[in-house]
Amino acid sequence: MQITIKLFAMLKNGRFDSAQRECPDNTTIQDILNGLAIPVSEAAIIFVNGRHANPEDDLHHADTVSIFPPIGGG
Amino acid sequence: MDKILRIDMGADGGPKITETPLGDYAGLGGRAMTTTVVSREVPPLCHPLSAENKLVIAPGLLSGTIAAMSGRLSVGCKSPLTGGIKESNSGGQAAQVLARLGYAAIILEGKPKTDDIYKILIDKNGVKIVIDNSLKMLPNYDLVTKIRSEFGDKIACMSIGPAGEMMMNIASIACTDMELRPTRHAGRGGVGAVMGSKRVKAIVLDDSGMPMRTPKDPVKFKAANKVFTEGLLKHPVTGQALPAYGTNVLTNILNEAGGYPTNNFKEGRFAGAAKISGEAQAELEVKRGGLATHGCHRGCVIRCSGIYNDKDGHFLSKQPEYETVWSHGGHCGIDDLDSIAMLDFLDDNYGVDTIEMGVTIGVAMDAGLAKFGDAEAAINLVKEVGKGSPLGRILGSGAGVTGRVYGVERVPVVKNQAMPAYDPRAVKGIGVTYATSTMGADHTAGYCIATNILKVGGFVDPLKPEGQIELSRNLQIATAAIDSTGMCLFIAFAILDQPETFQALLDLLNSFYGLSLTGDSVVELGKKVLSTERDFNTRAGFTAMHDRLPRYFSTEPVAPHNVTFGVKDEDLDKVFAW
Numbered sequence A: 001m002q003i004t005i006k007l008f009a010m011l012k013n014g015r016f017d018s019a020q021r022e023c024p025d026n027t028t029i030q031d032i033l034n035g036l037a038i039p040v041s042e043a044a045i046i047f048v049n050g051r052h053a054n055p056e057d058d059l060h061h062a063d064t065v066s067i068f069p070p071i072g073g074g
Numbered sequence B: 001m002d003k004i005l006r007i008d009m010g011a012d013g014g015p016k017i018t019e020t021p022l023g024d025y026a027g028l029g030g031r032a033m034t035t036t037v038v039s040r041e042v043p044p045l046c047h048p049l050s051a052e053n054k055l056v057i058a059p060g061l062l063s064g065t066i067a068a069m070s071g072r073l074s075v076g077c078k079s080p081l082t083g084g085i086k087e088s089n090s091g092g093q094a095a096q097v098l099a100r101l102g103y104a105a106i107i108l109e110g111k112p113k114t115d116d117i118y119k120i121l122i123d124k125n126g127v128k129i130v131i132d133n134s135l136k137m138l139p140n141y142d143l144v145t146k147i148r149s150e151f152g153d154k155i156a157c158m159s160i161g162p163a164g165e166m167m168m169n170i171a172s173i174a175c176t177d178m179e180l181r182p183t184r185h186a187g188r189g190g191v192g193a194v195m196g197s198k199r200v201k202a203i204v205l206d207d208s209g210m211p212m213r214t215p216k217d218p219v220k221f222k223a224a225n226k227v228f229t230e231g232l233l234k235h236p237v238t239g240q241a242l243p244a245y246g247t248n249v250l251t252n253i254l255n256e257a258g259g260y261p262t263n264n265f266k267e268g269r270f271a272g273a274a275k276i277s278g279e280a281q282a283e284l285e286v287k288r289g290g291l292a293t294h295g296c297h298r299g300c301v302i303r304c305s306g307i308y309n310d311k312d313g314h315f316l317s318k319q320p321e322y323e324t325v326w327s328h329g330g331h332c333g334i335d336d337l338d339s340i341a342m343l344d345f346l347d348d349n350y351g352v353d354t355i356e357m358g359v360t361i362g363v364a365m366d367a368g369l370a371k372f373g374d375a376e377a378a379i380n381l382v383k384e385v386g387k388g389s390p391l392g393r394i395l396g397s398g399a400g401v402t403g404r405v406y407g408v409e410r411v412p413v414v415k416n417q418a419m420p421a422y423d424p425r426a427v428k429g430i431g432v433t434y435a436t437s438t439m440g441a442d443h444t445a446g447y448c449i450a451t452n453i454l455k456v457g458g459f460v461d462p463l464k465p466e467g468q469i470e471l472s473r474n475l476q477i478a479t480a481a482i483d484s485t486g487m488c489l490f491i492a493f494a495i496l497d498q499p500e501t502f503q504a505l506l507d508l509l510n511s512f513y514g515l516s517l518t519g520d521s522v523v524e525l526g527k528k529v530l531s532t533e534r535d536f537n538t539r540a541g542f543t544a545m546h547d548r549l550p551r552y553f554s555t556e557p558v559a560p561h562n563v564t565f566g567v568k569d570e571d572l573d574k575v576f577a578w
């Protein structure tokens, strides 16, 4: 299945802004994080298709995963 | 900070200065001070631009001390924009300097009978008030240059631009930053118009020769400040993200969350978001020799601001905040950072609230006055405001009036104040705050984004109504208390997550004043401030019906999640039922 991964703020340093990946079925967000060497503590906010998600959640074909470090503003 | 300065601008024979001890107002700072004074002394039914309204300027309880982050200023009055009570908060140097000069509040009262305009100088020798008509209609940057040539560099200046002099509903009060630029504004609610109605153009503050304020227990105070500062530097939001990218780091995340209001709240995602994001902005600032990390006042250790240079490397504006980038950016369909920075500069220079100005332009675009995405047209509209042309006067009255004049059906205001940069349908907690805040639509009043989107202080799903009332209530209470300390609200990210940093804040207050405040006392203070504000608004004619979002947020879903607001009216009425 195909997954779009988007990285933001410090997480994109040395990695990428946005990438498409072919992943086996049953891939979880944690698998994606592992593949990118992003510790869970740095992936503070994760969206799948614009909804908050957790590392253990499964991904599905055509999902967009957006990963942010801890950030704030206002 | 043991006295109050009252200036009756309308006294016979010219402005009359009175200095009084704190009396009943002892122990109050920041928003608690401005709210209490306005509530007791201003008739709620008065016209906001009349002699009966008062402009109250108050540093926080810890302003003027060595405590980190303590330099925020509260400005209160009856708001010409909302018709309710207002506390508008600003960074810059004014709070620190005013506190060191010993004033817990300046209260401007009355109204002169002539058209002369005044400047007020406050230094260690006292207060001087002078007519200076050479300052008439000067924009803020030119004004500060002139003031600087007269008084030197060791001052802080509060001023109004042409918008304030014209008493526009969206006029701000500018406060100079560490470089003496008029970049920090008490923006919301038209406080600048009230200053304009008193014909005060500038307040020049000089604390030369005044010592730092000294705590009751200096040893404990110093120790608490160390723990407090360490806590701020340790938290990833206040220690890393805010310094690196500024508040505009929020553009991408709100866009991803589908809560980024686009083209006057028509959609929740903006195709040009990445181009105007905090990441892009910080990179550009550094490349052009500006700064991506900069504090708005001495003593700020988070330093969320920056310096934005133009393509030739010359100063254009301070780093526009997230709200500003949004209001002039995605809200107007504009995806060009240089145009947004120019709009930020113009807003600061004319002295208008960047949120209200940007939202108004988006409403004007909806009315067909310009096309969404047309940056040049947006710049020209803001220039009309600076000129005070009939069109500029309409726009300078804010989004609500502009919508009425041009027959726009969808106008994102509550209590006539424009909504900031979060769609209340996709981020329901902030919708509760917009609806119920005593201030009108105001994100800072109870920043549910923290818990709805950023997972700070826990997590409440932004797309479900459940839990939002309680979240907004608790944050509104906490904010009212923090706004009274003079601390920058961004400390909330650290104190919500780290109990020891919250304790350090209490220790700072306790060791400074010899108090024994607990977490409960902070909650009580917050509730008291809110109750006082609610009471004023009730007496000014506000009812439960004013605690509502415009109807279209309940009937028209917003993409991509296709949701409406969905929080029940009867639940909104429970926010203040404690």
Ligand code: SF4
Pocket: B069, B091, B092, B294, B295, B296, B297, B300, B301, B302, B303, B304, B305, B488, B489, B490
């Ligand atoms: S964190 Fe930002 S807004 Fe707060 S005091 Fe520092 S520079 Fe000003």
